[in-house]
Amino acid sequence: EAGVTQSPRYAVLQEGQAVSFWCDPISGHDTLYWYQQPRDQGPQLLVYFRDEAVIDNSQLPSDRFSAVRPKGTNSTLKIQSAKQGDTATYLCASSPGRNTEVFFGKGTRLTVV
Amino acid sequence: GQQVQQSPASLVLQEGENAELQCNFSSTATQLQWFYQSPGGSLVSLLSNPSGTKHTGRLTSTTVTKERRSSLHISSSQTTDSGTYLCAIDYNQGKLIFGQGTKLSIKP
Numbered sequence: 001e002a003g004v005t006q007s008p009r010y011a012v013l014q015e016g017q018a019v020s021f022w023c024d025p026i027s028g029h030d031t032l033y034w035y036q037q038p039r040d041q042g043p044q045l046l047v048y049f050r051d052e053a054v055i056d057n058s059q060l061p062s063d064r065f066s067a068v069r070p071k072g073t074n075s076t077l078k079i080q081s082a083k084q085g086d087t088a089t090y091l092c093a094s095s096p097g098r099n100t101e102v103f104f105g106k107g108t109r110l111t112v113v
Numbered sequence: 114g115q116q117v118q119q120s121p122a123s124l125v126l127q128e129g130e131n132a133e134l135q136c137n138f139s140s141t142a143t144q145l146q147w148f149y150q151s152p153g154g155s156l157v158s159l160l161s162n163p164s165g166t167k168h169t170g171r172l173t174s175t176t177v178t179k180e181r182r183s184s185l186h187i188s189s190s191q192t193t194d195s196g197t198y199l200c201a202i203d204y205n206q207g208k209l210i211f212g213q214g215t216k217l218s219i220k221p
Contacts, residue, residue: 044211055207098143
């Protein structure tokens with residue numbers, strides 16, 4: 001069974017540029033998460049979906065970040081006008097339901113210079 | 114707020130020694146997972162253990178729900194066990210909250 005797939009694996013941007021990250025969750029998993037992990041810190045939740053609905057986006061900087069999951073399968077996280085403080089690894093994860101095991105993709109390592 | 118505290122922050126052991134990692138949480142947990150992350154690597158789920166004791170290979174996790182704590186025991190450590198171990202909790206909100214991790218270094 002394929003795991004959570006993310007692309008690209010790496011991205012380097014100048015400040016002010018935009019970037020999109022793509023995630024394909026495990027087939028049949030209704031819940032999809034996006035986390036941000038700064039270097040040497042634990043992952044922090046940005047947003048999560050159940051099917052196509054956003055359940056919690058309270059930690060998503062809404063002025064520059066957006067996330068969609070239009071058909072309840074794949075998802076895209078977009079950063080408009082990136083800042084150096086956005087430098088981190090962006091992790092996508094999925095699970096088959098509440099209180100079940102969560103599986104993570106390999107992440108996208110973003111560097112903003 | 115709801116927090117996850119891990120200790121120690123770092124741990125250095127000789128190969129063959131046992132490691133004991135701790136995770137404390139602030140209220141009732143409906144899900145608890147231990148993850149491993151190699152330097153620059155991805156998160157690998159080790160154990161899902163919201164209560165009781167679970168074993169897999171050289172790993173044993175014991176979660177005492179009433180005392181809001183969980184431990185991860187690694188027996189007969191190997192140099193390849195080096196990396197960061199993360200504890201994550203779901204406080205019945207449908208999302209995992211992570212601790213800051215324990216950085217484990219196993220010397221040959």
